[in-house]
Amino acid sequence: MLQFKRLVAASAVVAALAVPGMALADDVITLGSAISLTGKYSTNGEHTQKGYDLAVDIINGRGGVDVGGKKYKLEIKYYDDESTPARGAELAERLIQQDGVKFLLGPYSSGLTKAIAPVTEKYSVPMVEANGASRSLFTKGYKYLFAVLSTSEQYLASSIALAAEKAGVLGKKPGELTVAMAFENDPFSQDIRAGVMEDAEKFGMRIVIDDKLPKELNDMAPTLTKVKAVKPDILVISGHAKGAATAIRQIAEMRVDVPMLAMTHCDSAKVIKKFGAQSEFTLCASQWAPTLSYSDDYFGSAADYAALFKKTYDYDPPYQAAESSAAVLTFADAFARAGTLDPAKVRDALAATDMQTFYGNIKFDETGKNIAKPMVLYQVQNGQYVVVAPTKWAAAEVVHPRPKWADR
Amino acid sequence: MDNLQILLDYPIFSAQLVIDGILIGAVFALAAYGMALVWGVMNIINVTQGEYVMLGGFVAVMLGEAGVHPLFGVPAAAAVLYVLGWLLYRSVIFRIVDRDLFISLLATFGISIVLQQLMNTAFGGDVRIADSGLGTWFWFDNQVTVSQIKVVAFLLVLVLGTCLVVFLKTSRLGQAIRATAQNARAARVLGIDTDKVYATTFALNAAICGATGALVAMAYTIHPYIGLPYTVRSFMIVIIAGLGNLPGVLAAGLGLGTAENFAGFLLGAEYQIAFVFGLLVVVLLVRSKWLDRKRQYLK
Structure with missing residues (x-):
């Protein structure tokens, strides 16, 4: 799998060099994420990453997302935030400023999300997060933060x-x-x-x-x-x-x-x-259980998701992985409905989300938290x-x- | 003060608090005795105490997961920690033995952080337990319960403590340790290899804490960051009991355990640790008043 990704990455580079104007790169939507791959959250950080990757693979396997009549593949650029909030904020800044990423997926934990949300807000970059449940995230009036999970209270x-x-x-x-x-x-x-x-x-x-x-x-x-x-x-x-x-x-x-x-x-x-x-x-x-009766077009039912996850990674999906996959589905849905990759329009599309995924129903209130899933x-x-x-x-x-x- | 009313109405629950306090207090006392030993002999306040306890716990957990009964973890943890203590002495501690207290505090504090982080990296931050497979005794319609492993831990603490005292009183090495504690220079003049004595003392303390940790893993829970409360309580018990006074250390340990349990019950769990720190301040004040009076008397 890793080799395959390297191959894809390598051919993308070659193609980009060969074709002036980077035509191929235009067909890819890059999502960015600072994620805890080392440090105290590394176990759950890994679950989160696997959740994201699985959803990206399955969406790309279907030919990608249809945005305004054109198919786009998804791709995620990760950085390791070492489980420290300060580093997370720094990396979010880097993703947006240097790498030109226009859409962010959340990190793991409320603490990291709290550190990153002000950055995405400052640059008006939409962030869909799946692992920050703290209530205080949704009392600050953030406009670009959306959470698919149930909040801690x-x-x-x-x-x-x-x-x-x-x-x-x-x-x-x-x-x-x-x-x-x-x-x-x-x-x-x-x-x-x-x-x-x-x-x-x-x-x-x-x-x-x-x-x-x-x-x-x-x-x-x-x-x-x-x-x-x-x-x-x-x-x-x-x-x-x-x-x-x-x-x-x-x-x-x-x-x-x-x-x-x-x-x-x-x-x-x-x-x-x-x-x-x-x-x-x-x-x-x-947050979630594989026996729940929710379902969607990409993964099928919650049980189908669990089976696919187990087949891919050889262990049962913890809810951290499931909600992370749901975050990617939410982005894909919003891109398709927005019909454009303009961050402000995508943000509005996210705000209007009303869908069912294998993970549960997703509908955001004005503070950006999911109110449809108990x-x-x-x-x-x-x-x-x-x-x-x-x-x-x-x-x-x-x-x-x-x-x-x-x-x- | 509703909670006080409960105790007055149902005195049986006081018995429960006292029993739990005594059983956990004995565990604190054992770690504290090791701290007193190092402090008395080497004049080092070892704040790595709690991390040794944590490491000892992990040894018991590992053995348990490998299918060995975790009670064997008590000697195993002692052995592993003895070696670790010895290595730490040879690499770091020997450099700071004769330096001032601040240096040794800094050094042992540094070691404690390194140990925490290493364990977190190696085993992750998850909570771990070792299952002793022992049950619970219960009386008065389940109102008073005593977990058997805690009783075993209590008895082991007594046995280990007695062994230590006998070792220090009768064996050649024990006598050398005591001689060094009294006057290191005189001990050197009389041909005692004080460097070896220091190494042994430091390793012995680590072994004691390791055994304590194995008991903690069986009776409570353990994770890489569990060390601090054990260090703090050891420190406090030593302050109350003084150096080289095993009955005093044991009494202070049991007293602290019991007082803490009552504080947790009456004031709420949020004040349990705060109570320990508050008590520490009070004890320090009283101790310094005591010493003042003694000094006046000497004049």
């Missing part, structure tokens, strides 16, 4: 809705439920907390525990002791992979019984593999992640309440 809000929906099982009304929250003290987790608070308030639920976990902490015993004492109906936890791993281990060890346990980062903490039965019945927030909730059932919410796309019924540890 939606991550666990669906668990509150699910608990309200199932309140009857516990013999209660939604307004009588009590919520315990433990969120890491970083912007991302606190965004999630804000979303949970908002939804809990909407249903009139009472917050009984609201702990902010310091990021150095790898022991949740005091918080969990409190949970045992106040017996909430829902326990919501978010603290990246470390939080998920610590929580699963200690909830089982301390035999903390709650009717519903919801958290983020189950997959990055690999809870099923590491903790087996201890992780059973945990609800996990996810978060999904997995539940660990028999050692598998099964989608249980939102109920419309769910593959299985949620097990609620969780069986008590003494009965397992």
